[in-house]
Amino acid sequence: MTNEPVATRNLDQYGHAELPWSRARDILATDSPTADLTFFVSTVRQDGRPHSAGVGAVWVDDALYFTGGPGTRRSRNLAANPACSISVRLRGLDLVLEGDAHRVTGAATLERVASVYRHAGWPATVEGEALTASFTAPSAGPPPWYLYRVTLHRAFGVAGAEPHGATRWDFAY
Template sequence: MEIINIGKADGLPPVEWDGIVEKLDAGSAPAPDGINARTTWLATVNEDGSPHVTAVGAMWLDGRFWFQTGTGTRKGRNVARDPRCSVAVSIRDADVVFEGDATRVSDPAALARIARAWADSGWPAKPDESGSGITAPFNAPSQGPPPWNVYRIEPRSATVALSSDPGGLTRFRF
């Protein structure tokens, strides 16, 4: 892993990646009084090259982000055409932006595992009967009807901005 201390010129120490992963693994949320404390943002690339940013119910599991969407959604069409994307999330004392590629998950065992993780977190997802996606009794209306495709984002890099003392701004390339 390459570590670039973007805050060095301001006298800030590099961020410790292990501490960030520990917070992500624990499902750390920002401070309870934080604005948009539970929002995760996904940025994809529109056909004309412009960005498309939307809130998603993404989950951090096994060192990567997972999200689901319908085939007719803009984000679904975008990642099917161009897998490059970014995920931005706030955790306790830090904001983190990941860059990577979204890959559609079609392995039934992987779909069952991520559906179980979503169910354990309160959204009752399960694999659909065809084994190609997931379903649940409810989802955002804009997702269209189930089954919904599941995508895994393999991070290429992450930028972390600490909001606690002593602060820090560090980019990690994996």
């Protein structure tokens, strides 16, 4: 499945053209492994209350991946309800991604994403159906860490740099 939009809507009130998805996608692919970006993943508790946490995420092979320890609130929420949103400020573009996050257990994908994390400076390795490393964020909980892949439903971009604009992208899922 490719993460290309099936519909686009211009949300700009100042007459700017709609933004191409390729702008967001290309910045994610270039910057997420190595730039100092914080992604905020929002999930839904069983009682309907929201939960948000900063995570290290990477765009690999046209998809967004992030981690969560089995005991973290985000992992527990995603086990019950995969709906989530992810927010990040990229170079010249604020981006919100909406979709479902599902745990990845396939060895090939785990190793591919771990290699991107290693290239970025986090020494992730595959252990069973999860990732482990000698260190991680203090709030991540103890290893192993589950890997999640986001299936995009919708994304919103607001450009703070030329060319300016605001756009909604809808994806098939």
